[in-house]
Amino acid sequence: MSKLRVHALTVSIDGYVAGPDQTLDTPMGIGTEHLHDWMFPTRTWHQIIGEPGGSDGIDERFAAEGFEGIGATIMGRNMFGPVRGEWAPVAGEEWRGWWGPDPVYHHPVFVLTHYEHDPIEMEGGTTFFFVTDGIESALDQARTAAGSDDIRLGGGAATVRQYLRAGLIDELHLVISPLLLGGGERLFDDDLGDAVKGYECVEVTAGEGATHVRLTRR
Amino acid sequence: MSKLRVHALTVSIDGYVAGPDQTLDTPMGIGTEHLHDWMFPTRTWHQIIGEPGGSDGIDERFAAEGFEGIGATIMGRNMFGPVRGEWAPVAGEEWRGWWGPDPVYHHPVFVLTHYEHDPIEMEGGTTFFFVTDGIESALDQARTAAGSDDIRLGGGAATVRQYLRAGLIDELHLVISPLLLGGGERLFDDDLGDAVKGYECVEVTAGEGATHVRLTRR
Numbered sequence: 036m037s038k039l040r041v042h043a044l045t046v047s048i049d050g051y052v053a054g055p056d057q058t059l060d061t062p063m064g065i066g067t068e069h070l071h072d073w074m075f076p077t078r079t080w081h082q083i084i085g086e087p088g089g090s091d092g093i094d095e096r097f098a099a100e101g102f103e104g105i106g107a108t109i110m111g112r113n114m115f116g117p118v119r120g121e122w123a124p125v126a127g128e129e130w131r132g133w134w135g136p137d138p139v140y141h142h143p144v145f146v147l148t149h150y151e152h153d154p155i156e157m158e159g160g161t162t163f164f165f166v167t168d169g170i171e172s173a174l175d176q177a178r179t180a181a182g183s184d185d186i187r188l189g190g191g192a193a194t195v196r197q198y199l200r201a202g203l204i205d206e207l208h209l210v211i212s213p214l215l216l217g218g219g220e221r222l223f224d225d226d227l228g229d230a231v232k233g234y235e236c237v238e239v240t241a242g243e244g245a246t247h248v249r250l251t252r253r
Numbered sequence: 254m255s256k257l258r259v260h261a262l263t264v265s266i267d268g269y270v271a272g273p274d275q276t277l278d279t280p281m282g283i284g285t286e287h288l289h290d291w292m293f294p295t296r297t298w299h300q301i302i303g304e305p306g307g308s309d310g311i312d313e314r315f316a317a318e319g320f321e322g323i324g325a326t327i328m329g330r331n332m333f334g335p336v337r338g339e340w341a342p343v344a345g346e347e348w349r350g351w352w353g354p355d356p357v358y359h360h361p362v363f364v365l366t367h368y369e370h371d372p373i374e375m376e377g378g379t380t381f382f383f384v385t386d387g388i389e390s391a392l393d394q395a396r397t398a399a400g401s402d403d404i405r406l407g408g409g410a411a412t413v414r415q416y417l418r419a420g421l422i423d424e425l426h427l428v429i430s431p432l433l434l435g436g437g438e439r440l441f442d443d444d445l446g447d448a449v450k451g452y453e454c455v456e457v458t459a460g461e462g463a464t465h466v467r468l469t470r471r
Binding site: 048049050209211213214215216217218221223225227229230231232234235236239240241245246248250 | 266267268427429431432433434435436439440441443445447448449450452453454457458459463464466468
């Protein structure tokens with residue numbers, strides 16, 4: 036069966052995945068400007084933003100893995116965009132994600148939300164589907180869409196925690212970035228309960244810009 | 254001026270320095286049996302327990318640093334022993350620490366407590382002094398005792414957090430151990446407030462058994 040995988044989920048040394056005060060201008064919250072610095076030099080990131088070159092080291096290997104064998108993506112609504120509550124235009128237009136007309140996904144993306152919304156078909160094979168009946172439904176739909184490929188679970192942290200609590204994540208690639216945020220949203224928050232005990236750390240590898248940790252379900 | 258240094262403070266991937274339910278039999282709490290596995294192969298640890306040999310790699314270098322140029326130690330009462338509340342005998346005898354008749358310190362050790370206790374002079378130069386008038390008093394006394402040497406701040410995590418909140422720690426060597434505890438006592442707990450923002454991560458080095466992080470005051 037296809038796996039549900041988390042990739043490049045980046046935390047600070049003090050355990051935060053995002054800062055406080057997420058807005059349109061600061062989608063990752065305050066203070067997180069450098070949290071993903073490990074990723075920007077990589078070849079994978081260069082490809083995403085359409086620039087040549089990029090590094091081919093350890094950080095690149097981990098960044099690239101997140102795009103290999105993935106047939107569908109699931110993400111929380113806060114990763115999709117800044118709109119909260121009922122859907123509403125942003126700057127006068129329908130919000131269609133952070134990723135421009137041809138998003139990086141090139142496959143079906145299932146956005147978890149409490150508010151119904153018609154699918155949005157983008158260029159390059161990405162279609163955003165909006166799922167209002169829960170994380171297991173989203174996973175079922177993503178599995179069907181992915182076929183024999185795996186499913187990548189994006190953020191935010193609250194979404195990852197929901198799937199962790201339900202024991203539905205198969206592999207989690209965590210990146211520890213060498214900085215302190217001093218506050219924000221935790222990945223390993225108390226609401227996880229005993230869910231973490233179902234996972235084990237199978238690899239720790241020092242990259243050029245961060246430390247890569249691989250967790251798998253026991 | 255002499256520095257206040259924390260060494261070998263070991264956290265799990267999910268950020269816990271100790272498990273729940275600290276007792277005489279489980280001084281680090283439940284589930285933490287392997288938290289310090291990185292340290293046991295080192296030459297420094299072998300010296301502490303009086304055995305020959307031990308590793309000489311990266312983990313050893315960091316373990317050894319914790320004993321270099323240290324003239325006094327400060328620790329919380331829960332690191333000193335299992336007695337809570339008023340001092341009382343343990344198994345019929347006065348509690349004299351976890352470290353046998355000749356403790357590893359070989360210098361004055363200042364134990365933070367709310368309950369007065371006469372100093373305890375051990376073999377090998379270690380004397381336990383009990384400080385009831387707060388962390389700054391303990392630091393003053395330790396500075397006087399250490400002379401031109403530095404002061405090492407031991408655990409537990411609550412004690413380290415107290416000194417972090419007060420901005421009194423100069424260097425903090427954090428070790429990230431490749432396991433998940435799923436609960437327990439956090440180092441970077443919310444009660445730190447903005448204190449962490451006064452520190453920066455200046456080094457991350459992969460050791461044989463864990464990842465070493467060096468934080469210094471900005």
